[in-house]
Amino acid sequence: MAMKLIRYGEVGFEKTAVVIGGEIIDAGGVSQYFDEDFFTRGGMTALESWIEGGCVGGTEILDKVRVGAPIARPSKIVCVGKNYAEHAKEFSGEVPTEPVLFMKATSSYSGPFDEVETPVGSTHLDYEVELAVVIGKKAKNVTEESAAEYIAGYSVIGDYSEREFQKHRCGQWTKGKSADTFAPMGPHLVSCDEVGDVGDLPIWTKVNGEMRQNANTSDMVFSVPYLVSYISQFMTLLPGDVIATGTPSGVGMGMLPPRYLQSGDLVEMGIDGIGEIAQRIVGSGC
Numbered sequence: 001m002a003m004k005l006i007r008y009g010e011v012g013f014e015k016t017a018v019v020i021g022g023e024i025i026d027a028g029g030v031s032q033y034f035d036e037d038f039f040t041r042g043g044m045t046a047l048e049s050w051i052e053g054g055c056v057g058g059t060e061i062l063d064k065v066r067v068g069a070p071i072a073r074p075s076k077i078v079c080v081g082k083n084y085a086e087h088a089k090e091f092s093g094e095v096p097t098e099p100v101l102f103m104k105a106t107s108s109y110s111g112p113f114d115e116v117e118t119p120v121g122s123t124h125l126d127y128e129v130e131l132a133v134v135i136g137k138k139a140k141n142v143t144e145e146s147a148a149e150y151i152a153g154y155s156v157i158g159d160y161s162e163r164e165f166q167k168h169r170c171g172q173w174t175k176g177k178s179a180d181t182f183a184p185m186g187p188h189l190v191s192c193d194e195v196g197d198v199g200d201l202p203i204w205t206k207v208n209g210e211m212r213q214n215a216n217t218s219d220m221v222f223s224v225p226y227l228v229s230y231i232s233q234f235m236t237l238l239p240g241d242v243i244a245t246g247t248p249s250g251v252g253m254g255m256l257p258p259r260y261l262q263s264g265d266l267v268e269m270g271i272d273g274i275g276e277i278a279q280r281i282v283g284s285g286c
Contacts, residue, residue, distance in 0.1 A: 001048045001051065001052065001191070001193065002190075002191055002193050002194035003018060003044070003047060003048060003051065003153075003190075003191040003194065004018060004019040004020075004188040004189070004190050004191070004194065005017075005018060005027075005034055005047070005070050005071075005153070005188055005189040005191075006018065006019055006024060006067060006070055006186070006187065006188040006189075007034060007067070007068040007069065007070055007071070007072075008024065008061060008065040008066065008067055008068060009065060009066060009068065010066060011066075011068070011111070011114075014068035014069075014072075015028055015032070016028055016030070016031055016032060016033065016034050017061060018047065018051060018055075018058075019188055020051065020055070023060050024060065024061040024065075025055050025058040025059070025060055025061070026058050026059050026060075026061055027047065027050070027055075027058060029050075029056075029057040029058060030043070030046055030047050030050045031043050031046070031047070033072050034070065034071045034072060034189070034240075035071060035072035035073075035240055036072075036074075036075065036238055036239045036240040038239075038240075039135075039136050039137065039152055039239030039240055040137070040138075040239050044136065044152060044191070066111060066113070066114075067111055067112055067113055067186060067187050068111045068186070069109055069110060069111050069112065069184070069185045069186055070134075070155055070185065070186050070187070070188050070189035071134060071189060071240050071242075072240065073106050073109055074106060074109070074134075074238075074240045074241045074242045075106070075238045075240065075241055076103060076106065076235075076238075076241050076242075077103065077104040077105075077106060077108070077109065077183055077241075077242045077244060078101060078103060078231055078235070078237075078241065078242070078243050078244070079101070079102050079103065079104055079130075079159060079173075079177065079243075079244040079246075080099050080100065080101060080222070080227060080243070080244065080245050080246045081096075081100035081101070081102060081173065081246065082094075082095070082096050082100050082221070082246065083096075083099065083100075083220055083221050083222055083227075083245055083246025083247075084215065084219045084220060084221065084246050084247060084248040084249065085219050085221055086215065086219055086248060086249035087219075087246070087247055087248050087249040087250075087251070087254070088221065089249070090249045090251070090254035091253075091254065095221055096221065099222050099226075099227060099230050099231075101231065101234070102172075102173040102174050102177065103174050103177075103178075104159070104174065104177045104178050104182065104183050104244070105174070105177075105178035107178070107180060108160075108177070108178050108179060108180060108181065108182040108183040109183045109185065110180075110181045110182075110183060110184045110185075111184060111185075111186060112156070112184050112185060112186025112187045112275075112277035112278070112279075113184075113186075113187075113277065113278055113279065114181060114184055114279065115181065115279060115280050115281070115282045116158075116160055116181045116182070116184065116267070116279045116280070116281050116282070117179070117180055117181045117282055117283075117284065118261075118263060118281060118282065118283050118284045119162055119165070119179040119180075119284060120284045121284075122162050122164070122165075122179075122284065123164055123260070124162060124163035124164040124165075124253070124258070124260050125160065125161075125162055125163075125260050125261040125262075125281065126160070126161045126162075126163050126251055126252045126253050126260055126261065127158065127160060127161075127205055127207065127212070127213075127251065127252065127261060127267050127269075128158065128159035128160070128161060128205075128213075128247035128251055129156065129157075129158060129159075129203055129204065129205045129213055129247055129248070129269035129270070129271070130156075130157050130158070130159050130244040130245055130246060130247050131154060131156070131157075131198060131201070131203065131217055131224075131244075131245045131271055131274070132154060132155040132156060132157035132185055132242050132243070132244055132245070133151055133154060133224055133227070133228065133242070133243040133245060134151070134152045134153050134154065134155060134189055134240065134241070134242055135150055135151065135152060135228075135237045135238065135239055135240065135241040135242075135243070136150060136151055136152030136153070136239055137149075137150055137152075137239055138150075138236060138237070138238055138239060139228060139232040139236065139237040140232055140236045140237070141232055141233055142228065142229050142232045143229055144225045144226050144228075144229040145225075147224070147225035147226075147228035147229045148192070148225060150228055150232075150237070151192055151224070151228065152189065152191070152192075152239070152240075153189045153190050153191045153192055153194075153195070154189070154190050154192070154195050154198060154271075154274055155185050155186060155188065155189050155190065155242075155274065155275070156185065156186065156187075156269055156270060156271050156274055156275050156276070156277050157183060157184070157185040157242065157244050158182075158183065158184045158185070158267070158269055158277065158279065159177065159182070159183065159244050159247060160177075160179070160181070160182040160183070160184075161176050161177055161182070162176045162177075162179065163176060163253050163258075163260070164176070181279075183244075184277055184279055185242070185277070186275065186277050187275045187276070187277060188275060190273075190274050190275070194273075195273055195274060196273065198217060198224050199217055199218055199220065199223055199224070200216060200217060200218050201216065201217045201271050201272050201273055201274070202214075202215075202216055202271070202272040203215055203216065203217055203248055203270070203271045203272075204269070204270055204271075205250065205267065205268065205269045206267070206268040206269075207252075207259075207261070207265055207266070207267055207268075208265055208266055209266075212250045212251075212252070213247070213248050213249065213250035213251070214248075214250065215248030215249065215250070216248075217245075217271075219248060220245065220246065221246075224245060227243060227245060228243065231243065261281050262281065263281055263282055263283040264280070264281060264282075265280070265281040266278065266279075266280055266281075267279050267280075267281065
């Protein structure tokens with residue numbers, strides 16, 4: 001059954017809900033948390049049964065509320081670099097023969113419409129839209145053929161990046177990727193049967209209404225099943241973990257001259273069939 005999981009409420013106090021026909025229905029009676037424990041104990045199946053039974057006890061959320069990231073803070077956010085052929089070319093000219101992996105700190109995780117804070121000392125703030133894969137059960141040394149069994153669903157994630165920190169501050173990508181608010185995700189977690197073929201989805205970014213990234217997930221160098229299998233060879237993926245699968249061409253760093261984000265800019269990101277998110281860029285310390 002196709003499902004859309006969402007969390008709403010103030011930061012740190014989010015409640016669980018599902019989206020049905022455009023309505024947000026509180027799902028606290030099924031689970032108060034969409035987290036590792038929820039997925040481990042079969043929460044997706046319980047939630048599906050509850051929806052099929054008419055969402056008994058669930059109330060519609062009518063007030064305008066903040067939308068949080070769709071799952072509670074994951075144990076890790078694993079990112080894949082240069083995973084779109086055209087982006088790899090604009091970044092270095094070379095398409096990788098093996099996935100390039102790095103991590104984002106989980107403290108960078110934020111809601112899909114939260115502001116993005118410019119780090120102190122930042123001069124090269126950049127945007128990246130990515131397909132997020134959410135792990136549904138513990139994955140270790142899984143095969144590419146069985147990888148789909150370990151996926152709970154998909155979401156949209158922004159991989160914000162401070163390029164000077166990333167490239168010129170004794171170069172490890174995590175340093176430029178992990179500032180607070182640098183991983184907005186949402187607006188919901190969409191179950192696999194809702195999405196269809198994740199290898200053929202339009203993916204895009206607009207800055208102040210101007211289309212900057214406009215591509216398709218078919219440009220991925222390594223497919224989602226391959227990435228789940230590959231990453232599980234090097235670390236155990238836990239339920240609720242997020243894989244950010246790479247970004248297409250059109251990032252600010254790749255333009256001539258480069259065009260980095262400024263305070264006040266509005267960044268909108270989307271993947272057809274999954275959702276849209278948007279962030280306002282604010283100054284450091286805001």
